[in-house]
Amino acid sequence: MKINRLEKILDSMRKSNIPQLIISDPASIFYLTGKWIHPGERMLALYISIEGKYKLFINELFPVSEDLGVEKIWFSDTDDCVKILSESISRNKPIGIDKNWPARFLIELMKKDVASSYVNGSFVVDKARMIKDKEEIELMKNASRLNDMAMEKLLDLVVDAHSEKKLGELLLSIYEELGAHGFSFEPIIGYGKNAANPHHSSGDATPKEGDSIILDIGCVKDSYCSDMTRTVFFRSVKEKSKEIYKIVLEANKRAIETVKPGVRFCDIDFAARDFIESKGYGKYFTHRTGHSIGIEVHDFGDVSSINTDIVKPGMIFSIEPGIYLPGDVGVRIEDLVLVTKDGCEVLNKVDKDLKVII
The missing domain is CATH 3.40.350.10 (Creatinase/prolidase N-terminal domain)
Structure with missing residues (x-):
């Protein structure tokens, strides 16, 4: 024991x-x-x-x-x-x-x-x-490091216009090459209107110019999970999509800036949700801001409007606001954060600036 x-x-x-x-x-x-x-x-x-x-x-x-x-x-x-x-x-x-x-x-x-x-x-x-010890923190950091590497490799493959399903298959090969132990969850890869479905199941769709592409991926390494989402655009980006991306990115940053010991999970959710609502897209942010993660990709605890539990050092959870316009465009940006004694450490290092895959 x-x-x-x-x-x-x-x-x-x-x-x-x-x-x-x-x-x-x-x-x-x-x-x-x-x-x-x-x-x-x-x-x-x-x-x-x-x-x-x-x-x-x-x-x-x-x-x-x-x-x-x-x-x-x-x-x-x-x-x-x-x-x-x-x-x-x-x-x-x-x-x-x-x-x-x-x-x-x-x-x-x-x-x-x-x-x-x-x-x-x-x-x-x-x-x-929920409170990770030193051993668990190092394992979580390592899993996220591998996930960052996998995301960078996956982004390089988007230009080839593979189907959603094929891109997922290539991701599994990437994880195997990096020494990960498979998916922590079935990857959510969505193009265009499919990206507007937060839990889309990958299919045969291929990307079209102007599509947003949601890449929500995670692996398991040494029995601990990773999880991250990046959204990119294929060949060009519409002005409306640019606006939505900037709003989601700012919501992601505001929520992360709120994370520190003593705040409530609902306060973190509010930081992201209130900003998105102030821009007129509140009804299109249809899920909680995040979830706890560790041995399971969805450990107990979440970042939601009804969770009044207090954030403590050693907790690790996701920050993943999103905006989803049905039939049109979806954007989600997700990072894992580790609560420290005076703030938080973002475990994902993959760039979050708006990216167009040409």
Whole structure:
């Protein structure tokens, strides 16, 4: 077990009056143990108690020979795995359940009437994961460095007028050449009117002169994710598109300038959204300003108008305002930021000045 991370979890459990916790999310188990286990439909559970009992319940199909600093409890496909788990739970005490534990396990555990109550314990691990330690920060910086390199290589290929889908395939090859471990999410590559769909799925479209081109890409390196968006224009740019680009870029910069310990996530969202609204495009900024990122490309937490949580050093999240005019043009500019003790560090270095690919 990674002791410093475990201590953060235990401290939060004590403060939240959660004496015991079942962690089922593979990403959170990796966070604590350094081991990825993908159980599919089978049960996987890490049991933690403030009394110092730590047990990993794991199917025999997933051999783990390493010492993970936690007792491993094995079961087979024909065992009653929930019964085996229930025998380790402290009776007549509350228990937290994290993340998306399948109902077939949770309901069976509840039927056994071992805990006094069941509570949503997701926030215990999620909020701990929001604050990156030194090791995680270096891994995130490295993933973003690779993503910057990939974006520069991808921009060089736009001139060849590949289809959206083909450009995505070439991006995967670029990541492999750079030593990344594949996509952190399916890339969003949109030309022209497709760029006006914030979550467009890449298709067979090819770029036409004057099109805006959204390139929203990310890779995984050493189990940590990157994410960045740049928007460029193909062969020429219309005056209206120039205006929109400048507005989005200024919104991106204003939001980044707002990031520092003590501000609220909603204040950062407001910095971007208020500027876009002041220019008359508020209804065309249709999503939140950003999201947290780490082991998963969308970690817990977001930069939205309703999130009043306070920003703290060690947090990493995206700043990605956009304007999308249906059937016409879309612009999004996204960077990842690391919150420092007195501000933030932008992890992406790819130039954001308006670029026309000729």
